Amino acid sequence: MMLTSALPDHEDLMQRIARDLIDSYDEELELEIEDRNLDGLDPSAPAVTDKAARQAYFKELFRLQGELVKLQDWVQHSKQKVVILFEGRDAAGKGGVIKRITQRLNPRVARVAALPAPNDRERTQWYFQRYVAHLPAAGEMVLFDRSWYNRAGVERVMGFCSDEEYEEFFRTVPEFEKMLVRSGIKVIKYWFSITDDEQHMRFLGRIHDPLKQWKLSPMDLESRRRWEEYTKAKEIMLERTHIPEAPWWVVQAVDKKKARLNCISHLLGQLPYQEVAHAPVELPSRVRHDDYLRQPVPANMIVPEIY
Template structure:
């Protein structure tokens, strides 16, 4: 895709892509800062520093609440399933990363299933997803889910009309069954505009650290924007049920989408603080006969930094 033909204002577009790239790299660094303060000297040029600092303050506050939620889920033996759906580059992975970043991966797991293999294609459609459902005290976040059939499989012709209709007959009953079994099921659709997806794809094309995110299927989905829109509208209409309603996240602004989604997720569950016994660090046992053996010098990783 020639960049010079992608937007009428080439210079403005390149500046926007550059700001997005710097912003994403800088955020990954800032999230690792132990004192959780934004380094004003390192903030990217052209960014509202006050707004950026406010974003991080709120993100860290919400992540603290997510830790409380995790403790409650584990303590009260809850079973929680959260589905994240949306177009390619809509920001699903970004919000999943921020949700799970401070959590115990044994409690909050991410399920991002690849395309089904030959054996899985002969199974009951929901079978491979059932294997990833939570046990008591677990949360599972599906980065795309069984709704693949209503989206990519429908648009790309990977399922027949009969299979497509059977999905819509089955999925409400399947989800009602999950809820009756004690699973809390929360479904999010991340909504972006045509122009925003176009911009994000260009950003990936010109970012060597993100080019792996682009597949031939992603590029084809871009071409079939209108078909995906129709499939999405049908999906939301036919699977928005009281037991498991859809929630649409406005995702053109990635930072606002993350905060809004996390805040909404916290509102969906009646979690509370779980009291923990005070932790006392025990004294180390010392044996006078113990002698630590030296490690051969050739076993050490070279200290280049």
């Protein structure tokens, strides 16, 4: 008898999509919540069903982000070099956690590398060459939103590389990462794990949300059809590239908020950072000159104040 995975009923599915939509509102609230009260939300927004839990999430997120600022200062002060790889299926939440990590950090210290598909010239280069250009200098952290592991995942499943190139990748990548570690670069690798059902729901949410439809590419839709092939590719990748110098860490990511907090907390534990002492900041007095006259801005240059 042929078995199929049970899909949620329509009512349950719509409730989950609604919760996902509220999560997307939370993403925007996180930047402003320190100055706003949740009770002041637009009444036309979806109802908040568990305000206490959401407030607890924000409180812990802000605490962890404060620790990330300390980590950033330590990386910069001690001239550390850190590489963090984020891998996972489409809609697994990689971008969300990267956004929370970098949200309050200096982009000159913590930067994101999200490389597009290789161009014609890059396809003729050594496979790792275009990634090497984005590696950190002293005092920098680089977060790869997808990485050289594209070859073990999408390229393998979609047939964008040959069997020989695939096997060469597995021969090379452990030595490549060991070389990075020997050179003083800390390599941390995360795989974001979601269920078949959860990806199905998140894709439906993107389809029905005009603000997120841009996230769905033909490649994403094809990856949905090839779920099992991606699973096999992921299992092989973890088995063949989980090395002591750069082990894989799997983040359970069905619950987005928990995944963000767990990943950030774990990341902080991977580095022996300490708070860096800073001299007190004093705001200098403004220099004033009697002959200074501020020129008025022409009215036709001013943005209309419609709000």
